[in-house]
Amino acid sequence: MNKFDFLYDKSIICLNCEHTFVTKKVRQGTQAVASRDADFCTYYKEQAGNPVLYTVCVCPRCGFSFTEQFSSPLSAQARKHVQVKITAKWTAKEFGSVRSLRTAIAAYKLAIYASQLTDQPYSVKAGLCLRLGWLYRYLKDNAEELRFLRLAVEQYEQSYVHSDYRVGDKEMSEVRLLYLIGELNRRIGEFDQAIRYFSKAISLKGQTIETGIIQMAHEQWSLARETYAQQQKQRVGS
Ligand SMILES: [Zn+2]
Structure with missing residues (x-):
């Protein structure tokens, strides 16, 4: 049995350049929950199988990083921003295999930047900042955790004011x-x-x-x- 049997390959179409690429996802229902914090941060018996590590998809061709919650299609304006600010500076990096906490953190930072450039809903930006905060909590990096929880609060407050909290998250x-x-x-x-x-x-x-x-x-x-x-x-x- 492979140590990472709980992962499978999923084909994704890039929201920006439409390139098809493969990324890992965690098979649903394979991971046993060990505990959950009051802000819903979840610990699994096998933390390597935490689905949060694999939420962000990073397009290897254009560098655009996104989740299934991102609104699409992107506007012409948004694509132009991505071209100038991301793709023009992009050197191919590998995010499609097994991810460490550090690799997942890098993927979330790319997705947060992409969400700002393409003007995603507050709820989407908030969800990314919250999960990035959790990744730092797993690493016991308190200062960085609080930095991203603060950003998450700001975005969730905006999401409440603008009532966009059901976008992409039916549970919310x-x-x-x-x-x-x-x-x-x-x-x-x-x-x-x-x-x-x-x-x-x-x-x-x-x-x-x-x-x-x-x-x-x-x-x-x-x-x-x-x-x-x-x-x-x-x-x-x-
Ligand atoms: Zn792409």
């Missing part, structure tokens, strides 16, 4: 988004914002069937309030 409901913005704010130390968003999530209690999220919002709201109160006390004391 209003209550889940509010909860997630709360939790990410808590993690970056913005406790007052965290409390605000958890309260907004809790206020949807009677209007959602996602009672698990309401429960989590209650728990994380208490946690954020406790930490915030402690922090205020220390400030007064110092």
Whole structure:
């Protein structure tokens, strides 16, 4: 048995240059979950089989990097930006085989850049920043993790304001988004914002069937309030 049997080759058509290339994906249902953090960051028994490593597709020909959530087709304007800013500087790199955390991180950074150049929905940019933050969490690189969680919060807040959070992510409901913005704010130390968003999530209690999220919002709201109160006390004391 091959060590990487859980991977398969998927043919992808580049959203930019239409070149067909092969990238690895994780077979659905083959990976056992070990644990999950409150912001949905998931740890698998075999972290090498974490599907997050393989979410981004990198076109070896033009360098355009994207996920299945990207809107297509790209506008003529967007293609022009990609040509000048990415393809003109691109030297072929291999992203189509087994990925380490470092390789996955490089792929996400390319995709974030491509998402900005082609004006993707806030929800798409937010999802990329969040997952890149998780990759740094797996590496225990706290500073880089927080840097990308901060960017994710900004994009998710915009996604909430502009109501584009269902684009490309059918699982994302209003209550889940509010909860997630709360939790990410808590993690970056913005406790007052965290409390605000958890309260907004809790206020949807009677209007959602996602009672698990309401429960989590209650728990994380208490946690954020406790930490915030402690922090205020220390400030007064110092
Ligand atoms: Zn391409």
